[in-house]
Amino acid sequence: MKDEELQAIASQLKKPSGEKGIEMGNMMNETNINMTRHSIENLNISASNKILELGHGNAGHVEFLFEKAKDLKYYGLEMSDLMFQEARQINRNFVSQKQAFFSLYDGNKIPFEEETFDKIFTVNTIYFWQKPEELLSEIYRVLKPNGNFCLTFAEESFMKQLPFTQFEFELYSIEKALQLVEKTSFKIIYKETLTEKVKSKTGELVDRAFTTIVLEK
Ligand SMILES: C[S@@+](CC[C@H](N)C(=O)[O-])C[C@H]1O[C@@H](n2cnc3c(N)ncnc32)[C@H](O)[C@@H]1O
Known part of the structure; x- marks a missing residue:
């Protein structure tokens, strides 16, 4: 594949847009659903929690989140206008019942007051954070005391085996992510790296290692 094509894939993953973006949103939701569900499971969601997600893509997983407990409120923040629109459409029933709320933001400053959320999560977005330490302190700010991220x-x-990650992506190992977290006031309460089988672009199953880190304010 040519560099321009790889760059185009990387840009779509960073911020889906246009006709290709809808397809990309569907593909991401499908391919990453196990990571997303795993992240949600690790939040230990309980009744009446207010939950924030950064970079939800098309948010096809929000229904799964609402099965976790009663009276939940879900807030989604995106940088992609297309994913914001798709998420609202896919979750229109939750939106009209005022259980799910979607907004756009600049990827740096979280547009909520201090101590708003019980739980916050994000899946496959760290690669694109412009100012990782600052975004982590924003997440810390909007979490309630003892809240989890x-x-x-x-x-x-x-x-690094995927050729498009040479563009747009900042890659993280668990060690590098923990070093970043250690610069903040968060407590690390749980971490694990798992391996799952995912379909590659050429159709065969490959092993993907992914990490979940649970932090507490
Ligand atoms: C690779 S996709 C992952 C989507 C979904 N979480 C998943 O795992 O399938 C990255 C998504 O995060 C969004 N995004 C990129 N940078 C972000 C940031 N700093 N904060 C929030 N969302 C961001 C993009 O618009 C895109 O929809």
Whole structure:
């Protein structure tokens, strides 16, 4: 594949847009559903929790989240206008019942007050954070005391084999992510790296290592 094509894939993953973006949103949701569900499971969601997700893509997984407990409120933040629209459409029933709320933001400043959320999670977005330390302190700011943040990403060892990750992506190993977290006031309460089988672009099953880190304020 030519560099321009690889760059185009990387840009779509970073910020889906246009006709190809809808397809990309569907593909991401499908391929990453196990990582997303795993992240949600690790949040230990309980009744009446207010939950924030950064970079939800098309948010086809929100229904799964609402099965975890009663009276939940879900807030999704995106940088992609297309994913914001798709997420609202796919979750229109939750939106009209005022259980799910979607907004756009700049990827740096979280547009909510201090101590708003019980739980926050993000899956496959850390590669694109412009100012990782600042975004982590924003997440810390909007979490309630003792609230949890779950960070889930595919390991550098797997990601670096994908030719498009040379563009746009900053890759993380668990060690590098922990070094970043250690610069913040978060407590690390749980971490694990798992391997799952995912379909590659050419159709065969490959092993993908991914990491989940659960932090507490
Ligand atoms: C690779 S996709 C992952 C989507 C979904 N979480 C998943 O794992 O399938 C990255 C998504 O995060 C969004 N994004 C990129 N940078 C972000 C940031 N700093 N904060 C929030 N979302 C971001 C993109 O617009 C895109 O929809």
